[in-house]
Amino acid sequence: MEKKSLDWANLDFSYRKTDKSYVSNYINGAWDGGQLTSDSTVSINECAGVFQYSQSCFEGLKAYTTEDGRIVAFRPDMNAARMENGAKRLEMPVFPKERFVDAVMKTVKANAAYVPPYGYGATLYIRPFMFGSSPVIGVAPAKDYQFRILTTPVGPYFKGGVRSLTLCVSDFDRAAPNGTGNIKAGLNYAMSIHAIVTAHKNGFDENMFLDAATHTKVEETGGANFIFVTKDNKVVTPKSDSILPSITRISLLHIAKEYLNLEVEEREIPLTEVKDFVECGLCGTAAVISPVGKIVDHGNEIVMANSAQGMGPVTKRLYDTLTGIQIGRIEAPKGWIQVVE
Numbered sequence: 001m002e003k004k005s006l007d008w009a010n011l012d013f014s015y016r017k018t019d020k021s022y023v024s025n026y027i028n029g030a031w032d033g034g035q036l037t038s039d040s041t042v043s044i045n046e047c048a049g050v051f052q053y054s055q056s057c058f059e060g061l062k063a064y065t066t067e068d069g070r071i072v073a074f075r076p077d078m079n080a081a082r083m084e085n086g087a088k089r090l091e092m093p094v095f096p097k098e099r100f101v102d103a104v105m106k107t108v109k110a111n112a113a114y115v116p117p118y119g120y121g122a123t124l125y126i127r128p129f130m131f132g133s134s135p136v137i138g139v140a141p142a143k144d145y146q147f148r149i150l151t152t153p154v155g156p157y158f159k160g161g162v163r164s165l166t167l168c169v170s171d172f173d174r175a176a177p178n179g180t181g182n183i184k185a186g187l188n189y190a191m192s193i194h195a196i197v198t199a200h201k202n203g204f205d206e207n208m209f210l211d212a213a214t215h216t217k218v219e220e221t222g223g224a225n226f227i228f229v230t231k232d233n234k235v236v237t238p239k240s241d242s243i244l245p246s247i248t249r250i251s252l253l254h255i256a257k258e259y260l261n262l263e264v265e266e267r268e269i270p271l272t273e274v275k276d277f278v279e280c281g282l283c284g285t286a287a288v289i290s291p292v293g294k295i296v297d298h299g300n301e302i303v304m305a306n307s308a309q310g311m312g313p314v315t316k317r318l319y320d321t322l323t324g325i326q327i328g329r330i331e332a333p334k335g336w337i338q339v340v341e
């Protein structure tokens with residue numbers, strides 16, 4: 001397979017059409033067999049459920065080249081399971097988990113020429129998504145759905161080196177109790193765009209959202225979960241039903257316990273406790289971990305002593321171990337690395 005002649009070292013995080021996408025339609029109560037297509041345009045009725053009532057959910061994961069030249073995907077079964085939860089919550093049909101993983105593998109294989117070679121820190125970003133495709137005008141689930149997977153090559157999240165982020169405690173809420181914060185639905189993002197644009201205007205990199213009911217507990221940012229580290233090297237992460245369960249965070253907690261022998265706590269975190277932590281990081285597929293240097297709560301600056309200038313020592317060990325597992329330098333727990341045949 002000959003690679004495309006892309007400028008691998010200078011890819012940014014933007015959409016670039018690749019050769020093939022995967023598409024399967026749910027019609028008359030059943031998923032069809034699915035196929036690869038080179039058509040990146042979707043043609044559906046103007047009254048489709050996705051347009052009128054935002055009936056859609058998505059996933060995000062990466063394929064990349066390991067040190068020994070294999071193309072692999074990281075824990076696609078976890079994305080399949082998470083999308084199943086999202087589909088159920090939005091009254092959409094479930095795309096079967098085995099088929100999801102198989103479709104991811106097929107799509108990556110068909111776009112192997114776009115998977116960045118080892119060494120650039122670049123990856124093939126995989127975006128599975130599903131939406132109501134048939135017309136609805138009274139509020140109800142659509143009858144028909146489309147499941148698609150698109151891929152796009154992307155560069156490393158931090159170009160020119162990791163930089164510590166400055167966050168602000170947002171006055172907006174991300175997710176309500178018993179709402180949809182724990183599923184990867186487009187609607188959670190639609191209403192977070194104003195919050196992030198506002199944060200950027202005010203000079204901040206990201207928002208820290210608090211729990212909507214009491215505004216006293218740390219939840220997450222618009223697109224990444226928090227991990228904190230205490231003075232005595234305990235890894236602490238917020239527990240809440242309105243946080244999106246990040247696969248990166250779940251993997252990092254496993255690594256903290258099983259690889260690094262660190263104590264791990266998943267529990268409620270009052271905003272008032274944040275000043276006691278020494279490291280903070282944001283975790284998600286895109287960057288794995290982005291260090292947080294400062295959190296500003298309405299003029300009150302909370303500095304993360306050990307992650308003010310780049311990743312703190314504990315965060316760095318977590319990062320190095322997870323990325324080491326991903327590129328095949330460190331032995332992976334069973335099932336974490338799926339080789340694209």
Ligand SMILES: *Cc1c(COP(=O)(O)O)cnc(C)c1O
Pocket residue numbers: 060184220221222223224225244245246247248249283284285286
């Ligand atoms: C996708 C997402 C994350 C990160 O999840 P990963 O599985 O680690 O990529 C965190 N928070 C929100 C709101 C998300 O949508």
